[in-house]
Amino acid sequence: MKKENIIIALSIGIVFSVGLWFLNNPGNMDIGKIISFGILAILILFAILTIISRIGSIKSGLTVEDELSKKLVKTAASRSYYFSLYLWLLIMYLDSESVIETDSIIGAGILGMAILFGLHWVILKFVGIKDE
Amino acid sequence: MNSRIKELRARHNLTQLDLAKMVGVRRETIVFLEKGKYNPSLKLAHDISKVFELSIEEVFGLE
Numbered sequence: 001m002k003k004e005n006i007i008i009a010l011s012i013g014i015v016f017s018v019g020l021w022f023l024n025n026p027g028n029m030d031i032g033k034i035i036s037f038g039i040l041a042i043l044i045l046f047a048i049l050t051i052i053s054r055i056g057s058i059k060s061g062l063t064v065e066d067e068l069s070k071k072l073v074k075t076a077a078s079r080s081y082y083f084s085l086y087l088w089l090l091i092m093y094l095d096s097e098s099v100i101e102t103d104s105i106i107g108a109g110i111l112g113m114a115i116l117f118g119l120h121w122v123i124l125k126f127v128g129i130k131d132e
Numbered sequence: 133m134n135s136r137i138k139e140l141r142a143r144h145n146l147t148q149l150d151l152a153k154m155v156g157v158r159r160e161t162i163v164f165l166e167k168g169k170y171n172p173s174l175k176l177a178h179d180i181s182k183v184f185e186l187s188i189e190e191v192f193g194l195e
Contacts, residue, residue, distance in 0.1 A: 006164055057158055057167050060157050061153055062152055062153060062157075062159060063156055063157065065157075065158075066156070066157040067157065067176060069158065069160075128167070128168075128170055129164075129170055130169070130170065131153070
């Protein structure tokens, strides 16, 4: 079996198992958990696509990481950090307006930062990156 | 920044994959350069120009 197939099979297995676990615990299901599961699924899909792309590059005899891929990650990270400052301000404001558990605040902040990074990375992939 | 990579590649019968291998980058980087979505580093611009046996100015130019 090819490496890609093993990775895809494993990832689908993990998503399927988590999905089954959620479905078998209907009492514990809430919007927060469903969103967490959705984000987890997106992250796993993102990892699968990245791994497949890297394996494809290796097979073609190309480098796995070059100046463009490094720059994409660096730019996405710096932009997501900048925007996450506003996100944390928003979270602090929401916290002052209502009582939210500390764990939830930190979790929402980290999740938000991860989503911002992913969004910027995808946008840069489509739009390109120019330092002019 | 615009480039003549696509035109020069066709003239030298090179695929994007061939050129990527020759200059040590991923194929995606060549695609980005051809579409003008990425400005290369000086080293990469030099390496690509060397493949086509031209100067950097002859391969890359400002719009």
